Amino acid sequence: MLKKNLEEALNQQIKNELYSAYLYQAMAAQCESMNLKGFAHWLTVQAKEEVEHARRLYDFINDRGGRVILEAIDKPPVEFGGVNEMFQKVLEHEQKVTSMINQLYQLAQQENDYPSQICLQWFINEQVEEEKSAAEIIGMLNYVGDKGQGLIMLDRELGKREG
Ligand code: FEO
Numbered sequence: 001m002l003k004k005n006l007e008e009a010l011n012q013q014i015k016n017e018l019y020s021a022y023l024y025q026a027m028a029a030q031c032e033s034m035n036l037k038g039f040a041h042w043l044t045v046q047a048k049e050e051v052e053h054a055r056r057l058y059d060f061i062n063d064r065g066g067r068v069i070l071e072a073i074d075k076p077p078v079e080f081g082g083v084n085e086m087f088q089k090v091l092e093h094e095q096k097v098t099s100m101i102n103q104l105y106q107l108a109q110q111e112n113d114y115p116s117q118i119c120l121q122w123f124i125n126e127q128v129e130e131e132k133s134a135a136e137i138i139g140m141l142n143y144v145g146d147k148g149q150g151l152i153m154l155d156r157e158l159g160k161r162e163g
Helices: 004-033 037-063 083-110 114-144 149-158
Strands: none
């Protein structure tokens, strides 16, 4: 059985994951408006992944006999600057999520809740990937800048993301 404090913290994380989905979908919407369809696609796939992350926690709480409570999701920003700045914000956001997951893991350790630790290990690994993919795109953007032919090529590349 899930302890109350851990249940509450996991419910908060469901909200945080759904906010991430909202944030990336808002970024995708801006890319659509800039006619950067590949960037918009990449961010939409990312938003879907975030919903899956929330779903994973939702299932875990239920499997442990806890009660899922869905909290209100904040409104994301509307404008994020150019794509360079936008992906810098993606990375910063993922770093923030990493620290949230780490705090959750610490709580699961304090409570000697081993199943929660195992569930959260998946998220710890996932955060390595999340930060890595944002950093890779920033690296490419540093080469191509945020306009011109290089950006169009990168847009095509990101448009190939599966999901
Ligand atoms: Fe669910 Fe991007 O972390």
